Amino acid sequence: MMPHTLALVLLVIASPTTSTFASTQDSPAQAASPTIPDNRPSYNSNTTAGDTKHFDPAAATQAWLDSVPSNQREKSDAYFEGGYWLILWNFLLTGAICVFLLESRLSARLRDFSEGVTNIRNLQIACYAVPYLLLFYALSFPLNLYENFFREHQYGMATQSFAPWFREQLLGLSLTLIGGTFLVVVLYAVFRRAPRTWRIWGTIVMIIFSATLVLIAPVYIEPLFNTYKPLSDPKIRDRILAMARANEIPVKQVFEVDASRQTTRVSANVSGLLGTTRVALNDNLLKQCTVPEIRAVMAHEMGHYVLDHGAKLLTYLGILMLIGFALTRILFNAAVKRWGKRWHVRDIADPAGLPLLALIFSILLFFATPILNTVVRVTEREADAFGINTSREPDGMAQVALKLGVYRKLNPNPLEEFIFFDHPSGRGRIRMAMDWKAENLP
Numbered sequence: 001m002m003p004h005t006l007a008l009v010l011l012v013i014a015s016p017t018t019s020t021f022a023s024t025q026d027s028p029a030q031a032a033s034p035t036i037p038d039n040r041p042s043y044n045s046n047t048t049a050g051d052t053k054h055f056d057p058a059a060a061t062q063a064w065l066d067s068v069p070s071n072q073r074e075k076s077d078a079y080f081e082g083g084y085w086l087i088l089w090n091f092l093l094t095g096a097i098c099v100f101l102l103e104s105r106l107s108a109r110l111r112d113f114s115e116g117v118t119n120i121r122n123l124q125i126a127c128y129a130v131p132y133l134l135l136f137y138a139l140s141f142p143l144n145l146y147e148n149f150f151r152e153h154q155y156g157m158a159t160q161s162f163a164p165w166f167r168e169q170l171l172g173l174s175l176t177l178i179g180g181t182f183l184v185v186v187l188y189a190v191f192r193r194a195p196r197t198w199r200i201w202g203t204i205v206m207i208i209f210s211a212t213l214v215l216i217a218p219v220y221i222e223p224l225f226n227t228y229k230p231l232s233d234p235k236i237r238d239r240i241l242a243m244a245r246a247n248e249i250p251v252k253q254v255f256e257v258d259a260s261r262q263t264t265r266v267s268a269n270v271s272g273l274l275g276t277t278r279v280a281l282n283d284n285l286l287k288q289c290t291v292p293e294i295r296a297v298m299a300h301e302m303g304h305y306v307l308d309h310g311a312k313l314l315t316y317l318g319i320l321m322l323i324g325f326a327l328t329r330i331l332f333n334a335a336v337k338r339w340g341k342r343w344h345v346r347d348i349a350d351p352a353g354l355p356l357l358a359l360i361f362s363i364l365l366f367f368a369t370p371i372l373n374t375v376v377r378v379t380e381r382e383a384d385a386f387g388i389n390t391s392r393e394p395d396g397m398a399q400v401a402l403k404l405g406v407y408r409k410l411n412p413n414p415l416e417e418f419i420f421f422d423h424p425s426g427r428g429r430i431r432m433a434m435d436w437k438a439e440n441l442p
């Protein structure tokens with residue numbers, strides 16, 4: 001255990017609030033399965049010492065899972081499993097749009113148009129990129145509308161009517177046009193100067209671009225969609241800030257965000273990089289969760305901060321990107337050799353080949369889904385481990401895992417978890433909490 005968690009241990013044990021919240025009244029484990037009498041969630045309740053021996057983490061985990069009504073479980077399973085298919089539909093739609101732009105030679109005509117507008121190379125690329133991005137957005141809009149508006153309403157997650165939703169879509173599209181055009185212009189400058197080694201320079205550009213995006217997001221992008229303010233409720237604030245101070249996290253970086261503007265989901269996040277890093281709890285979490293649950297979530301988010309997950313994920317992403325670009329280069333050259341004449345695509349430096357690049361990249365991304373999810377899920381599990389040791393709230397953690405189960409399948413099979421889960425499943429998280437509890441009972 002890290003030394004700075006010691007203060008928290010003392011805080012939790014000494015604090016009457018925590019023991020109240022963590023008392024048996026919150027426990028579905030006990031309510032749902034009276035046959036497991038020693039499944040008391042509170043490790044400082046007045047059970048006898050003999051209980052320690054009887055606490056069975058597997059049975060306790062099952063009892064938590066069984067506390068979810070079956071109709072609720074069916075609904076959240078359907079929601080999450082529908083997401084598996086959406087990965088496929090999005091992949092197929094993107095592929096179809098790319099093939100359409102190439103086969104119809106719309107992409108080549110757009111390139112010809114941009115070359116007619118100006119002689120400046122970078123401007124030509126920009127003149128190609130803006131209509132390309134707009135066309136892509138328009139053609140994928142029906143699926144976007146279903147996935148992010150109708151489906152979210154159907155499952156009771158969305159809180160926005162169409163007008164504000166669409167306004168945010170347009171805002172997002174504007175940002176995509178600015179950032180996307182800039183990125184495409186820079187990448188094609190690399191393609192022109194380094195037609196053989198662009199995979200290396202392209203990777204460096206992508207890493208710098210991603211890092212910059214992460215760095216400026218909390219300052220310039222997130223405030224466009226939501227309001228961030230320092231935590232206001234002193235009861236919660238003081239407990240969270242104590243945990244932050246104990247983990248060397250600058251207190252001014254713990255925020256509350258009005259996510260209820262868009263969704264009913266309970267969540268929290270860490271965003272930013274270096275000086276802009278901040279931890280934000282959403283207001284749904286603050287409204288729906290007890291203090292031990294909030295502490296469990298915040299300790300997890302602090303884990304991301306303390307364990308430097310932003311920089312680590314960027315590093316992993318960079319390695320995967322380099323492999324992806326190397327494969328893309330081989331596939332791109334092969335495709336141009338074979339179909340270049342038909343599509344009027346000359347070489348890598350020709351913007352008419354952008355849909356081909358996008359097609360190859362989306363194929364690689366599609367097949368890399370389990371790898372990408374696993375990379376993220378492993379860091380999430382690290383944050384969970386940090387979180388449970390820091391918060392010492394096994395029941396809070398289990399309870400929150402059930403609340404997240406509204407939009408994430410609670411009990412998947414191992415293969416399903418490996419392929420589709422970018423966070424540990426509810427079952428995995430509850431089991432971690434119960435294992436921790438079994439070893440830490442008084």
Ligand SMILES: [Zn+2]
Pocket residue numbers: 300301304380383
């Ligand atoms: Zn996380």
